[in-house]
Amino acid sequence: MQTAAMDPTEEPPSVLWGLDPVFSAFARLYINDILQMTESIQVPGVYFYNQHPIYKVDVLGTVVYRRERDDFFCYGVDDGTGVVNCLCWKTKLFQDEDGPEKSVKFSDGAYGGFNPAAELKKLREAHQQHCRLEIGELLRVRGTVKTSRQQREIMASTYYKVDDPVMAAQITWMMEVPQLYRECYDKQFDFKTDAExxxxxxxxxxxxxxxxxxxxxxxxxxxxxxxxxxxxxxxxxxxxxTSTAEQEPxxxxxxxxxxxxxxxxxxxxxxxxxxxxxxxxxxxxxxxxxAQDKDLHIAVKDIIREDSKRQKYAEKGCHVLHVLSAVRQRHSLNVSRAALDLVLKALERDSDIVSTSDSRYTAF
Missing domain, CATH: 1.10.10.980 (CST, Suppressor of Cdc13 homolog, complex subunit STN1, N-terminal domain)
Structure with missing residues (x-):
């Protein structure tokens, strides 16, 4: 993959990057967006998504390939939007195959039946089990984004296998990430206003x-x-x-x-x-x-409840743009998308509606 660079006139000065809270956080981005982020021309290793400076990310996905070396694992992680290579370094516990119990002998009687060497061995085995993943298992990775040999990859600072038999972790992830996009990543940060x-x-x-x-x-x-x-x-x-020269009004x-x-x-x-x-x-x-307009809330709720019964929206729910169009017809032409988003959030918080996917809603 060829790394793209931003136009120098569009990239904000690096001295201002710290003003954006996304810069200091592990951004939960879709892998496809991580692969397509443009690289900074000022500081290599920093990338931009919608003008947000990003250098570390947090991803959750399925292992689709693996390679093991003496010092690290190389996992291919797929979140449904793309596949990224994750370089996961082995810890000292993982590398010390002999373990300290080989060189140090403990007496069970001295510790009241507790064997530190045996317990340390169990700890190391549990650690290895969560770090050595097989294809098809769920992996969560946090780390910095790098470009090596023209390929985008993640240098993991933390990684572990996620035990998710009922897909609770994946469902939670799929609900939280679109919300982060709506409220943060898809909104540009105004560096100029905050800097001045x-x-x-x-x-x-x-x-x-x-x-x-x-x-x-x-x-x-x-x-x-x-x-x-x-x-x-x-x-x-x-x-x-007053004027600066003569100090006259x-x-x-x-x-x-x-x-x-x-x-x-x-x-x-x-x-x-x-x-x-x-x-x-x-x-x-x-x-x-x-927030206080009950008539607007009732209008939105009634539209979603009525239209969710229609065959067209029964499976996936009503799209937000359909709801917006219906609200403008029934309630007011001047209701904005931002106002509707606040109403939808309030109705969802009160369990009057539920989001079936990004930008789609249905009634209980």
Whole structure:
């Protein structure tokens, strides 16, 4: 496999990578995405998935081939999307075949019937059993991503066989990984905003959190912009702007204009995140709070319950885009995908619906 490199203009500066929480975590990516990640041109060994810098991963899959050497195992791991080569080093317990019990003799009587050498041998055998896997067994690997001889592979720091007779571990994995993709990996991280830390961005972040806290604490179902405008007043600076050269006041937006602009940006951000939406767009700006809008929740639940009975959706469930289209027809044209995702998450948390696969839902 030929390793791809990012366009220098698209790759964020390496000094900012630590701002992305994915960089310091073992990313649970599909193997196909690991194989296709683009390599950094600044630091070889670091790769990018959707602008997220990644150098260590966590995979779970079936062993499809194995090779054993004196110092390591080489396992081919398949998670259903692709196969990656995993280099798993043997530990000292694995390599010491003779074991310390050969050179040191213990008396059972001296330890009240407990034989340390025999117990150590059992421990080593159990360890070897979990490290030496056969084809068809389930393996979990954590380690760094490397490219060797133009082939992508994982240098394991931790690996072990997963005993999963009823597929509980695999089912849990298949439910958690798509959620990580939706909430983290498929969303680009804004390095520029976090790096600059400008007062404008800081004020916007504070203002957004203030409105969110107010809506949550007061259990607000709907509001108008002037209902929350005064909450942001402490964030507006009333000091006159000055030029750096002469330190004289210069023309700039008034405090009232700054307040209105900040509120406009906050409300737009809340709509982008799906926290609020406008059921009807008119001059009377009424914003509905997604988490508190019972009518919206009932509409979504009824759509999934009714359409899940149809032959077309009975097996796999209703796709999220179908639900979104139906909600816009029955409830409001202005319901966004982000708002629907919040409602679906709440309904699933309350066991009103269940996700049958990624982006598909059915009712109990």
């Amino acid at each position: 830390g400008s007062s404008a961005n800081s004020s916007l972040s504070k203002a957004t959190n203030m409105i969110k806290d107010f809506l949550k604490q007061k259990s607000v179902t709907r509001f108008r912009s002037y209902d929350v405008q005064d909450l942001l007043q402490p964030l507006i600076s009333i000091k006159p702007q 210069v023309a700039g937006p008034s405090a009232c204009q700054q307040l209105r602009q900040l509120l406009k940006e906050v409300l737009q951000l809340l709509q982008d995140e799906g926290v609020v939406y406008r059921k009807v767009k008119s001059q009377d700006e009424v914003y509905h709070v997604t």
